[in-house]
Amino acid sequence: MTNIDDTEASDGLSLLGRIVLAFGAGIAVLFLAGVIVGYVSVMIAKGDPAARDFAIIGALALAIGGIAYAAVRLWRRLTPDEIPTTGPGEARTRQRQRRQMLYFSVAVMVGGIIGLVTGAFDQGDGSLFSNDWDKLALDPAVAILLAGLVLFGFAVLPLWGFRTIDEMKREHSLIGFAGGCVAVLAGFPMWAVLHAGGIGSAPHPFGVWLLGFVGMMVACLYAWWRA
Amino acid sequence: MLSATSSPRLPPRSAFDGVKNRLKVLRAERDWSQAELAGRLDVSRQAVNAIETGKHDPSLPLAFRIARLFDMQIEEIFHDEH
Numbered sequence: 001m002t003n004i005d006d007t008e009a010s011d012g013l014s015l016l017g018r019i020v021l022a023f024g025a026g027i028a029v030l031f032l033a034g035v036i037v038g039y040v041s042v043m044i045a046k047g048d049p050a051a052r053d054f055a056i057i058g059a060l061a062l063a064i065g066g067i068a069y070a071a072v073r074l075w076r077r078l079t080p081d082e083i084p085t086t087g088p089g090e091a092r093t094r095q096r097q098r099r100q101m102l103y104f105s106v107a108v109m110v111g112g113i114i115g116l117v118t119g120a121f122d123q124g125d126g127s128l129f130s131n132d133w134d135k136l137a138l139d140p141a142v143a144i145l146l147a148g149l150v151l152f153g154f155a156v157l158p159l160w161g162f163r164t165i166d167e168m169k170r171e172h173s174l175i176g177f178a179g180g181c182v183a184v185l186a187g188f189p190m191w192a193v194l195h196a197g198g199i200g201s202a203p204h205p206f207g208v209w210l211l212g213f214v215g216m217m218v219a220c221l222y223a224w225w226r227a
Numbered sequence: 228m229l230s231a232t233s234s235p236r237l238p239p240r241s242a243f244d245g246v247k248n249r250l251k252v253l254r255a256e257r258d259w260s261q262a263e264l265a266g267r268l269d270v271s272r273q274a275v276n277a278i279e280t281g282k283h284d285p286s287l288p289l290a291f292r293i294a295r296l297f298d299m300q301i302e303e304i305f306h307d308e309h
Contacts, residue, residue: 089259089266096271166270168283227277 017098018075020105025071027112032064034119067108074101103161110153117146133206172223179219180212187211248305251279253297268292 036057043049118128121142126135138146162173188211191203254264254275261279265272270289277283285293285305294301 087259087263087266089263089268092266092269093262093272096266166274167286167289168274168277169271171283227273227282 017102017105020102020109021071021074024105024107024109024112025067027116028067028108029064031112031115031119032060032067035115036060036064070104074105099164103157103164107153107157110149110157114146114149114153117142117149168227172220172227175223176216176220179222180216182219183215184208184212187215246284246305246307247281248278250275250293250304253299253304254279264296267296 039053039057039060043053114128118136118138121138122136123139124135124137126132126137128136162170165173188203188208191200191207191211194200195202250264254261259267261275262272265275268275268289269292274283278285290301290305294304297304
């Protein structure tokens, strides 16, 4: 039996999903494009570009391409009418996929907003995601807003997502969290003793955060690849 | 200390891996896609695929859900070869 209210709700959700997807992808692409422009302008001002600079720009350009590709792929799948219905199970699966797309769109949107607001309102000379984060100077109201967004993007959203995924993805996520934890547990002391031996710079907060984040992503990707 | 001869020797870890199952066959008998089965079990399509290919062993609650869905005993769907 077809429930008209459900159909209308589904269409509304699709529309909302498209809006969030377009907004999130747009902000993310704009943010990354802005980073590329800024990086290139600094590179030109400094002169003598290194291979690492080109690699970073290439990676950023690749990320833009990835976001654009993902947006196009997700956009096509957002309308339930485009996919033939064959059973109640498939309808529930599509609902799950839409929820997942909405989750990723909101995550990208929050990340983009954090980057844009930080860049636009920074009165100092620092960057949130670098070694010179302590040179950031923000208005207290903006700082509170950003702290709230970071809490939402890095704690509330992942924990909510963790509750909605199935047991296999939860297992992958746990492997990812363990990987991040192990990376910090082993990485920080390694970095510290290497620095004590005159190898590399002193450990800094963003580097330790990055260790955890990259460790988590690598472990999660490994778990996903194994399955 | 237990001697090597008196201690029970466990099979290698890999011998426990990959519980076999008849999920793909049962699904095909009902002409269900992976997405259809996934929706009926309230898991992702990737999870169904991983279970069918033996890359993921379902939890006991999920195994019971699968058994209920096909109106069978768990042992009729899942088995190991040891």
